[in-house]
Amino acid sequence: xxxxxxxxxxxxxxxxxxxxxxxxxxxxxxxxxxxxxxxxxxxxxxxxxxxxxxxxxxxxxxxxxxxxxxxxxxxxxxxxxxxxxxxxxxxxxxxxxxxxxxxxxxxxxxxxxxxxxxxxxxxxxxxxxxxxxxxxxxxxxxxxxxxxxxxxxxxxxxxxxxxxxxxxxxxxxxxxxxxxxxxxxxxxxxxxxxxxxxxxxxxxxxxxxxxxxxxxxxxxxxxxxxxxxxxxxxxxxxxxxxxxxxxxxxxxxxxxxxxxxxxxxxxxxxxxxxxxxxxxxxxxxxxxxxxxxxxxxxxxxxxxxxxxxxxxxxxxxxxxxxxxxxxx
Amino acid sequence: xxxxxxxxxxxxxxxxxxxxxxxxxxxxxxxxxxxxxxxxxxxxxxxxxxxxxxxxxxxxxxxxxxxxxxxxxxxxxxxxxxxxxxxxxxxxxxxxxxxxxxxxxxxxxxxxxxxxxxxxxxxxxxxxxxxxxxxxxxxxxxxxxxxxxxxxxxxxxxxxxxxxxxxxxxxxxxxxxxxxxxxxxxxxxxxxxxxxxxxxxxxxxxxxxxxxxxxxxxxxxxxxxxxxxxxxxxxxxxxxxxxxxxxxxxxxxxxxxxxxxxxxxxxxxxxxxxxxxxxxxxxxxxxxxxxxxxxxxxxxxxxxxxxxxxxxxxxxxxxxxxxxxxxx
DNA sequence: TTTAGCACTTTTACTTGACAAGTGCCAAAG
DNA sequence: CTTTGGCACTTGTCAAGTAAAAGTGCTAAA
Numbered sequence: 001x002x003x004x005x006x007x008x009x010x011x012x013x014x015x016x017x018x019x020x021x022x023x024x025x026x027x028x029x030x031x032x033x034x035x036x037x038x039x040x041x042x043x044x045x046x047x048x049x050x051x052x053x054x055x056x057x058x059x060x061x062x063x064x065x066x067x068x069x070x071x072x073x074x075x076x077x078x079x080x081x082x083x084x085x086x087x088x089x090x091x092x093x094x095x096x097x098x099x100x101x102x103x104x105x106x107x108x109x110x111x112x113x114x115x116x117x118x119x120x121x122x123x124x125x126x127x128x129x130x131x132x133x134x135x136x137x138x139x140x141x142x143x144x145x146x147x148x149x150x151x152x153x154x155x156x157x158x159x160x161x162x163x164x165x166x167x168x169x170x171x172x173x174x175x176x177x178x179x180x181x182x183x184x185x186x187x188x189x190x191x192x193x194x195x196x197x198x199x200x201x202x203x204x205x206x207x208x209x210x211x212x213x214x215x216x217x218x219x220x221x222x223x224x225x226x227x228x229x230x231x232x233x234x235x236x237x238x239x240x241x242x243x244x245x246x247x248x249x250x251x252x253x254x255x256x257x258x259x260x261x262x263x264x265x266x267x268x269x270x271x272x273x274x275x276x277x278x279x280x281x282x283x284x285x286x287x288x289x290x291x292x293x294x295x296x297x298x299x300x301x302x303x304x305x306x307x308x309x310x311x312x313x314x315x316x317x318x319x320x321x322x323x324x325x326x327x328x
Numbered sequence: 329x330x331x332x333x334x335x336x337x338x339x340x341x342x343x344x345x346x347x348x349x350x351x352x353x354x355x356x357x358x359x360x361x362x363x364x365x366x367x368x369x370x371x372x373x374x375x376x377x378x379x380x381x382x383x384x385x386x387x388x389x390x391x392x393x394x395x396x397x398x399x400x401x402x403x404x405x406x407x408x409x410x411x412x413x414x415x416x417x418x419x420x421x422x423x424x425x426x427x428x429x430x431x432x433x434x435x436x437x438x439x440x441x442x443x444x445x446x447x448x449x450x451x452x453x454x455x456x457x458x459x460x461x462x463x464x465x466x467x468x469x470x471x472x473x474x475x476x477x478x479x480x481x482x483x484x485x486x487x488x489x490x491x492x493x494x495x496x497x498x499x500x501x502x503x504x505x506x507x508x509x510x511x512x513x514x515x516x517x518x519x520x521x522x523x524x525x526x527x528x529x530x531x532x533x534x535x536x537x538x539x540x541x542x543x544x545x546x547x548x549x550x551x552x553x554x555x556x557x558x559x560x561x562x563x564x565x566x567x568x569x570x571x572x573x574x575x576x577x578x579x580x581x582x583x584x585x586x587x588x589x590x591x592x593x594x595x596x597x598x599x600x601x602x603x604x605x606x607x608x609x610x611x612x613x614x615x616x617x618x619x620x621x622x623x624x625x626x627x628x629x630x631x632x633x634x635x636x637x638x639x640x641x642x643x644x645x646x647x648x649x650x651x652x653x654x655x656x
Numbered sequence: 657t658t659t660a661g662c663a664c665t666t667t668t669a670c671t672t673g674a675c676a677a678g679t680g681c682c683a684a685a686g
Numbered sequence: 687c688t689t690t691g692g693c694a695c696t697t698g699t700c701a702a703g704t705a706a707a708a709g710t711g712c713t714a715a716a
Contacts, residue, residue, distance in 0.1 A: 025709055036659050041710065059665045059710045098543060100472060100488030138462050138478045141625065144428060146482050150466045154474055158484040160428030215426060234584065237577045248576065249565045256562065297469065353678055364690050369679065387679045387696045 002050075002071075008033060009043050010052055011076040014064045018309040021240055023061030066277045066308070069287070073274050073312055080317040086115055087321070094325050100154065101298050105326065106229055109302065112318060113232025117239070118306035121261060124227030125299050127187040130155055134183060137175050139168055147219050151187060153298055157223055161215045166208045174202055174212050190220045227300075228258050241285050241307045254282045264290055264303055272319050277308050289315050293326045330378075330399075336361060337371050338380055339404040342392045346637040349568055351389030394605040394636070397615070401602050401640055408645040414443055415649070422653050428482065429626050433654065434557055437630060440646060441560025445567070446634035449589060449618075452555030453627050455515040458483055462511060465503050467496055475547050479515060481626055485551055489543045494536045502530055502540050518548045555628075556586050569613050569635045582610045592618055592631055600647050605636050617643050621654045 002010065012032055013024045026044060030037040044062050047053045052068040055061075064072065082090075093099075093108045102124070109120040130151035139145045140160070145168075148158045163171065182193045194217055202209040233255060242248050254260045260281050272291040280288045287310045290303035302322060304315050330338065340360055341352045354372060358365040372390050375381045380396040383389075392400065410418075421427075421436045430452070437448040458479035467473045468488070473496075476486040491499065510521045522545055530537040561583060570576050582588045588609050600619040608616045615638045618631035630650060632643050 023709090027709080037709095038659050038661090038711095039657085042658090045711080055710085057666055059708075060667080061709065097492075098490055098539075098546070100490055102488060133468065134466050136464055136466070136476070138464070140461065140478075140480065140482045144482060146478055146484055148464070148476055148478075148484065148486075150468075150474055150476075152468065154468045154472060154488040156474055156476060156486040156488075158476075158486075160430065160482040160484075162426055162428055164425075211426075218426070234577065234580050237573055237580070243573050245565055245571050245573075245576070248573070249562065252562050252565070351678090355678080365678095366681095366690050366692090367688085369681095370689090373680075383679085385697055387677075388698080389678065 002047075002075075005033070005035075006043055006047055007076060009040060010047055010064075010068065011072065013044075013053065013062055014068060014072045014076070017064055018311060021309055023056055023063050025061035028061075064309075066279075069276045069308055069312075073276070077313045077316070079320070080313040082314075082317055082321050086318075089115065090321070090325070101295060101326070102154070102300075105293075105300075105302065106231065108322065109231045112304070112322075113235055116304070116306070116311070116315065116318070117235045118304050118310070118315070119233055119235050119255075120231045121264070121301075121303040121305065122227075122229040122231070123261065123264065123301040123303070124155060124229075125153060127223060127225045128189075129153075129299075130187045132183045132185050132187055132190055135175050135178050137171055145171065147216070149187075149219065149223065155227060159219045159222065161219065163208075163211060163215060166211055170206050170208060171212060173206055174198070174209075174216065177201060178216070187220070187223050188225070190223075191217060194220065226258065228261055230255055230261075236305070239307045241309075247283070247285065251283050251286065264288060264301065270294075272316055272323070274312065274316070287312075289319060291319050291323050293323050295327050330375075330403075333361070333363075334371055334375060335404060337368060338375055338392075338396065339400065341372075341381065341390055342396060342400045342404070345392055346639060349637055351384055351391050353389035356389075392637075394607075397604045397636060397640075401604070405641045405644070407648070408641040410642075410645055410649050414646075417443065418649070418653070429623060429654070430482070430628075433621075433628075433630065434559060436650065437559045440632070440650075441563055444632070444634070444639070444643065444646075445563045446632050446638070446643070447561055447563050447583075448559045449592070449629075449631040449633065450555075450557040450559070451589065451592065451629040451631070452483060452557075453481060455551060455553045456517075457481075457627075458515045460511050460513050460515055460518055463503050463506050465499055473499065475544070477515075477547065477551065483555060487547045487550065489547065491536075491539060491543060494539060498534050498536060499540060501534055502526070502537075502544065505529060506544070515548070515551050516553070518551075519545060522548065554586065556589050558583055558589075564633070567635045569637075575611070575613065579611050579614065592616060592629065598622075600644055600651070602640065602644070615640075617647060619647050619651050621651050623655050 009029055012029055016024050026037040026040040030040045033040065044053060048062065051065055052071055053062040054065045056063060089111050090108050093104060093111060105122055109122060113120045130153055133150045133152045136148040137145055138148070143162050143164055144160055145163065146158050146160050148156065150156050177198055181197055182190060185193055199213050202213065206212065236242055236251060237248065242251065270292055272289065275288045277284045277287065280286065282288065285308055286305055287308050288303050288305050290301055292301050293299065304319065337357055340357055344352050354365040354368040358368045361368065372381060376390065379393055380399055381390040382393045384391060417439050418436050421432060421439060424432070433450055437450060441448045458481055461478045461480045464476040465473055466476070471490050471492055472488055473491065474486050474488050476484065478484050505526055509525055510518060513521055527541050530541065534540065564570055564579060565576065570579065598620055600617065603616045605612045605615065608614065610616065613636055614633055615636050616631050616633050618629055620629050621627060632647065
């Protein structure tokens with residue numbers, strides 16, 4: 001356990017470094033605290049032995065280590081209530097009735113991204129949690145038609161397909177069957193049901209059933225596993241830790257691989273989670289702060305991605321506010 | 329007009345610089361051409377006076393100027409046929425029947441982006457060219473429903489909206505009216521028609537018409553003006569000219585502003601166009617090579633974005649091939 | 657336990673010199 | 687008139703060296 005003074009020093013260093021990413025020396029700290037720089041140096045040495053601080057070279061000031069940030073988040077930070085101005089901006093979005101929840105969330109994350117200069121992410125529910133609500137087919141011309149799939153959570157996806165020498169009637173028959181027999185099925189099980197329940201039936205009395213079956217089969221198996229919405233991707237570039245291209249490349253590539261992002265929301269519980277550096281799968285130099293939300297039928301995860309020296313106090317406060325407002 | 333030798337020298341310099349971005353000296357050139365380095369130096373001086381070459385400092389080798397690239401593209405380059413291997417990769421995509429055109433294009437641009445390390449863009453037709461085909465409404469629960477808009481070109485967009493205390497019947501009535509009265513209208517005129525043709529009617533015999541009208545009005549006015557699909561955005565980061573963050577920031581931000589991209593396809597005719605450096609609106613250090621395509625009802629633009637020292641011969645050949653295959 | 661003081665380390669910003677690459681121009685050769 | 691060899695000159699790059707600034711660790715005294 002840290003002494004009171006050690007806590008004070010660690011907190012000071014972390015916050016100063018978050019505000020301005022240059023190593024913090026004993027002199028600066030001693031001014032903020034009632035003792036000499038020598039005393040601070042001793043304490044800093046202690047904190048370094050505990051693994052909470054690091055030096056960039058033998059005679060540099062100190063920088064928080066990953067464990068240091070962890071300790072800060074777990075024990076030292078005081079979550080900030082949002083200021084009135086920021087709150088107002090978000091209220092503008094929340095006030096807007098008529099917007100569906102997912103649009104409200106995306107819009108407010110846009111606002112947050114601009115206001116904090118961090119990247120944000122919304123993850124929808126996964127495909128096994130989405131039930132097929134309805135399939136619609138809309139002919140575009142002789143050969144082309146649009147297939148639209150709607151899930152119970154309002155996730156809509158469409159695909160244009162080309163069917164040659166197939167009559168619209170036959171297609172509509174098939175769609176009718178699908179809607180009658182397998183709506184209510186989790187999306188990722190539709191493929192199977194299509195094969196074992198629909199295919200045998202249409203085999204008998206739908207002409208060109210092979211072609212139609214294939215088309216629908218692909219539409220469903222190509223269905224996005226999880227809606228992932230990244231807002232303010234370029235904000236990452238504002239952070240000084242991403243001034244070299246290799247770093248940027250890594251992070252951007254990771255953001256594009258949805259699997260990585262999905263790994264974000266593996267935890268079950270409902271709290272705000274902070275994943276610092278190695279604790280996340282994206283990059284050692286970033287922190288992910290996230291929380292699940294759930295409102296009625298709708299659920300998902302929102303996350304804020306920034307450098308390790310993120311403004312934890314503000315971000316956590318912000319997410320608390322978001323969560324509260326979404327679920328209310 | 330350039331002498332034959334000057335042309336040869338310019339071509340050599342451009343191509344060498346494209347392959348490897350270091351200034352080209354007279355010695356290297358003289359080896360490839362049948363004369364001494366001194367002669368080459370004289371000619372290079374001449375080409376510099378003409379504004380086709382530049383020096384990075386008084387005693388460096390030469391680098392093509394923007395005009396130099398322009399001249400190269402207009403007069404010197406010999407468009408390359410695709411090699412068998414690349415052709416095969418693309419054929420794999422084109423062969424796939426059942427895929428709608430837009431999917432074929434996106435998939436093949438993905439292939440191209442990987443194979444060339446450039447960013448690619450597909451622009452769909454603009455909203456004034458898209459006619460409303462059909463509106464569908466699918467209820468999700470008591471309060472939420474999904475509105476789906478389909479255009480004649482198969483552009484589908486949906487929006488979830490929340491309507492409190494409105495019966496589904498009323499909504500369906502309205503949708504029926506829209507489909508009967510204004511399908512066939514260019515999307516960006518739907519708002520107006522909604523106001524002057526639908527609103528007065530539903531005003532009379534639809535309860536809650538105000539709320540319903542507003543919801544639909546917004547769904548249509550929020551309709552994306554033009555589908556923009558950027559493929560391989562991160563490939564930009566592979567190019568040495570984008571090794572500094574400011575550059576990256578600028579280009580990425582521009583890519584996100586769709587207006588800029590739309591300005592890409594201002595030209596009317598049907599040829600392959602090359603916009604080098606200042607000739608495009610994105611960034612002085614990049615080149616955009618683009619072409620319109622048109623197949624039946626469907627049309628749009630595909631573009632390849634890379635550094636100014638782009639492999640013009642290959643890219644143009646590739647676009648020719650793409651265009652041909654799309655339109656066939 | 658705290659603090660003043662000092663030797664020591666490292667980074668950063670400049671300078672210096674040597675070398676390589678390349679130019680422009682002149683005078684001679686073709 | 688064109689081409690070429692030769693040479694003086696310019697600039698960038700790299701490595702080494704220097705001086706100043708920031709900060710540490712340790713010791714000895716308060």
